[in-house]
Amino acid sequence: xxxVTQTPxxxxxxxxxxxTLRCSPxxxxxxxxxxxxxxxxxLQFLIQYYxxxxxxxxxxxxxxxxxQFPDLHSELNLSSLELGDSALYFCASSVEVLNTEAFxxxxxxxxxx
Amino acid sequence: xxxxTQSQPEMSVQEAETVTLSCTYDTSESNYYLFWYKxxxxxxxxxxxxxxxxxxxxxxxxRFSVNFQKAAKSFSLKISDSQxxxxxxxxxxxxxGAQKLVxxxxxxxxxxP
Numbered sequence: 429x430x431x432v433t434q435t436p437x438x439x440x441x442x443x444x445x446x447x448t449l450r451c452s453p454x455x456x457x458x459x460x461x462x463x464x465x466x467x468x469x470x471l472q473f474l475i476q477y478y479x480x481x482x483x484x485x486x487x488x489x490x491x492x493x494x495x496q497f498p499d500l501h502s503e504l505n506l507s508s509l510e511l512g513d514s515a516l517y518f519c520a521s522s523v524e525v526l527n528t529e530a531f532x533x534x535x536x537x538x539x540x541x
Numbered sequence: 542x543x544x545x546t547q548s549q550p551e552m553s554v555q556e557a558e559t560v561t562l563s564c565t566y567d568t569s570e571s572n573y574y575l576f577w578y579k580x581x582x583x584x585x586x587x588x589x590x591x592x593x594x595x596x597x598x599x600x601x602x603x604r605f606s607v608n609f610q611k612a613a614k615s616f617s618l619k620i621s622d623s624q625x626x627x628x629x630x631x632x633x634x635x636x637x638g639a640q641k642l643v644x645x646x647x648x649x650x651x652x653x654p
Contacts, residue, residue, distance in 0.1 A: 459639060471632065473641045476640075478639065483639070516584055529588055529591050530636070535586075537584075
């Protein structure tokens, strides 16, 4: 158990819908990262938050948005969903002080039908 | 921008053999971290081993060790006495400070009985 919790584990929704993925980082970790992994693909960086503020943005679509709350949990919002958004969405967290390794949640498997 | 390259899309060895996965990276930074993550069929991302760039000594974790060649920007993973449970996708990753993890495309490793 990495200590990073993602909910839900699985999500099936229709095209055009909106979903929210939730991530609770490890206790004490200030950074949260979101990654997207399509079938048999590598991990694409979407966005990073550090202590409530956006720190870096990757290839995140305008239909996607995220935020990190004062308790440091984060949510990734995906709207106007398309079939191509079906993927595994990972959240990772890191303390970012001395030890910069990131620990991953189990991921949310999103299927858009 | 940093890039990570894994030149072996797939590898296959017999149980108990030793296998080495290759990774090269490109950066102009001098202080950074390198990681190998394992992704078994469960799709969980598991940290296998980490290496700080300022350390000359190669990291070792039980049957897993790395060969870190900073000047050549090479970071290979050696798995000794391979086991069936080592069957997974392996990702090499680069991280500099509090910035995002940059992943290679992965190597699919199969351990045959």
